[in-house]
Amino acid sequence: MERIKTDILVIGGGSGGLSVAAGAVQMGASVVLLEGHKMGGDCLNYGCVPSKALLAAGHQAHAMQASGGKYGVAPKPAEVDYAAAKDHVHKVIETIAPVDSVERFEGLGVRVITEYGRFISPTEVQAGQHIIEARRIVIATGSGPFVPPIPGLDAVEYHTNETIFDLRERPEHLIIIGGGPIGMEMAQAHVRLGSKVTVIEGAKALGKDDPEAAALVLDRLRGEGIEIVEEAAAEKISGADGKITVETPKGSFTGSHLLVAVGRKVNIDKLDLDKGNVKHDRAVKVGDDLRSVSNKRVYAVGDAAGGLQFTHVAGYHAGVIIRSMLFGLPSKAKTDHIPWVSYTDPELAQVGLTEAEAKKRHGSHAVTVARFDYHENDRAIATGKTVGFIKVMVVKGKPVGATIVGAQAGELIGVWALAVANGLKMSAIANMVAPYPTLGEINKRVAGAYFSPKLFDNPTVKRVVRFVQNYIP
Numbered sequence: 001m002e003r004i005k006t007d008i009l010v011i012g013g014g015s016g017g018l019s020v021a022a023g024a025v026q027m028g029a030s031v032v033l034l035e036g037h038k039m040g041g042d043c044l045n046y047g048c049v050p051s052k053a054l055l056a057a058g059h060q061a062h063a064m065q066a067s068g069g070k071y072g073v074a075p076k077p078a079e080v081d082y083a084a085a086k087d088h089v090h091k092v093i094e095t096i097a098p099v100d101s102v103e104r105f106e107g108l109g110v111r112v113i114t115e116y117g118r119f120i121s122p123t124e125v126q127a128g129q130h131i132i133e134a135r136r137i138v139i140a141t142g143s144g145p146f147v148p149p150i151p152g153l154d155a156v157e158y159h160t161n162e163t164i165f166d167l168r169e170r171p172e173h174l175i176i177i178g179g180g181p182i183g184m185e186m187a188q189a190h191v192r193l194g195s196k197v198t199v200i201e202g203a204k205a206l207g208k209d210d211p212e213a214a215a216l217v218l219d220r221l222r223g224e225g226i227e228i229v230e231e232a233a234a235e236k237i238s239g240a241d242g243k244i245t246v247e248t249p250k251g252s253f254t255g256s257h258l259l260v261a262v263g264r265k266v267n268i269d270k271l272d273l274d275k276g277n278v279k280h281d282r283a284v285k286v287g288d289d290l291r292s293v294s295n296k297r298v299y300a301v302g303d304a305a306g307g308l309q310f311t312h313v314a315g316y317h318a319g320v321i322i323r324s325m326l327f328g329l330p331s332k333a334k335t336d337h338i339p340w341v342s343y344t345d346p347e348l349a350q351v352g353l354t355e356a357e358a359k360k361r362h363g364s365h366a367v368t369v370a371r372f373d374y375h376e377n378d379r380a381i382a383t384g385k386t387v388g389f390i391k392v393m394v395v396k397g398k399p400v401g402a403t404i405v406g407a408q409a410g411e412l413i414g415v416w417a418l419a420v421a422n423g424l425k426m427s428a429i430a431n432m433v434a435p436y437p438t439l440g441e442i443n444k445r446v447a448g449a450y451f452s453p454k455l456f457d458n459p460t461v462k463r464v465v466r467f468v469q470n471y472i473p
């Protein structure tokens, strides 16, 4: 057994853990990193990266066969090689993997141990033949697919995000349980690659998003042939060998393959948290400072911290705790300025409060909703991407939230993430000159829409202008 002493021990080499390790070691701390499975974690191996790569294959197939005619280019049925699309997915993972590799982190000076870790005391963790004693311990163990106890599920072959990207035969009819972002992104990727797709959703599909924006995405997905059955919780599953039936209150649905995407389960089972005096429920219990409520030497970041589950949140958490661990400065994580995007076509992006949340928090009378539609944007018209809108929720001249649905919404939301994070006023966005013709002009135009009634429908402004015009030569 080897004993190691270190300043910082990071458990988990995914988005959060790697950001902590890279930041801390490059600022002079000694760092040990444990990863029991694949460096890069969920995002690289089973999450963001493969899902976006598969969506890209689907988008390409769709672009060839859909609506090409309107550009004067004849549509052509796409010949999809599903296995080759999966090769593309794995090539993308391989291309990014070196950035997250053991070699890179060892090169930075991190001691990487490729074992699972578990607490043996409040300051010690055992990983294989190593006992690591650390001044600070970071739990960055992420999450895995939650598999619900639906009767019959165990008896059939089903996929989760951990297996679907290895499937090489195209599902003839993919049934997806769960209409969250995983379910909807995988539904569109598969329908565009030629599968029939049914989504079974217990409540509302894309239910965490603004309902008006979500409805626009769902309309498009239905238009592409995806069957989306809402308020239909999966209650029983039966069948075998390419014929799986899911029973719901809205009827039974039979398909060739099944994907379960009903949320996540935080990876804490292997950690022996009680031996570390680390309180937990379904995730590690932390305060705003991301420190364990019961053991102040221990922090949790990313999915393990139990809040929003996004790669950029894990990265943000890393910055928050590095300030506290390395410099002893107070540091708190906030959520009001965190954006997220569902990478369907059209994309759906949100930062800060939705319209309903803003009105609930600030009162309807205090919130102005400024709005601009894609069909009024010249670049959207030129490229045939006119479906979509932006709405910005404004309180006392400052945006408190923005929703964008439409082409490149994920890129366009960046301006509002900046504005909300820094408390910028709408005038800062209105003052920006956006290049013409870009979709990005919608950001300036929505700020214009906010000020227009104040300027153009304002009797005082009209009176002042009349008055000044009487006196200037």
Ligand SMILES: Cc1cc2nc3c(=O)[nH]c(=O)nc-3n(C[C@H](O)[C@H](O)[C@H](O)COP(=O)(O)OP(=O)(O)OC[C@H]3O[C@@H](n4cnc5c(N)ncnc54)[C@H](O)[C@@H]3O)c2cc1C
Residues within 6 Å of the ligand: 011, 012, 013, 014, 015, 016, 017, 034, 035, 036, 037, 038, 039, 040, 041, 042, 043, 044, 046, 047, 048, 049, 051, 115, 116, 117, 118, 140, 141, 142, 143, 161, 182, 267, 270, 271, 301, 302, 303, 304, 309, 310, 311, 312, 313, 314, 343
């Ligand atoms: C299909 C899918 C698509 C997604 N798409 C997006 C997206 O587009 N954008 C986005 O922002 N987010 C997306 N996410 C969410 C994103 O993947 C996660 O929020 C992110 O990976 C969380 O990072 P993390 O560091 O907390 O955990 P992870 O990246 O999961 O890393 C945790 C690591 O810890 C390791 N580990 C676990 N237990 C131990 C232990 N005891 N000892 C040592 N190692 C351990 C695991 O093996 C894993 O490598 C997606 C998720 C899924 C499933």
Ligand SMILES: NC(=O)c1ccc[n+]([C@@H]2O[C@H](COP(=O)([O-])OP(=O)(O)OC[C@H]3O[C@@H](n4cnc5c(N)ncnc54)[C@H](O)[C@@H]3O)[C@@H](O)[C@H]2O)c1
Residues within 6 Å of the ligand: 148, 150, 177, 178, 179, 180, 181, 182, 183, 185, 200, 201, 202, 203, 204, 205, 206, 207, 208, 232, 233, 234, 235, 261, 262, 263, 264, 308, 309, 310, 340, 341, 342, 343
């Ligand atoms: N683009 C992105 O950033 C992206 C993409 C994918 C995943 N993610 C992250 O991963 C997390 C998990 O995604 P997810 O889609 O698995 O979870 P989710 O919790 O967002 O959605 C799961 C859906 O499954 C439904 N459901 C639960 N039990 C059901 C049942 N028995 N029958 C039918 N429906 C049922 C729920 O009502 C919910 O709508 C997301 O919340 C997000 O943080 C992000």
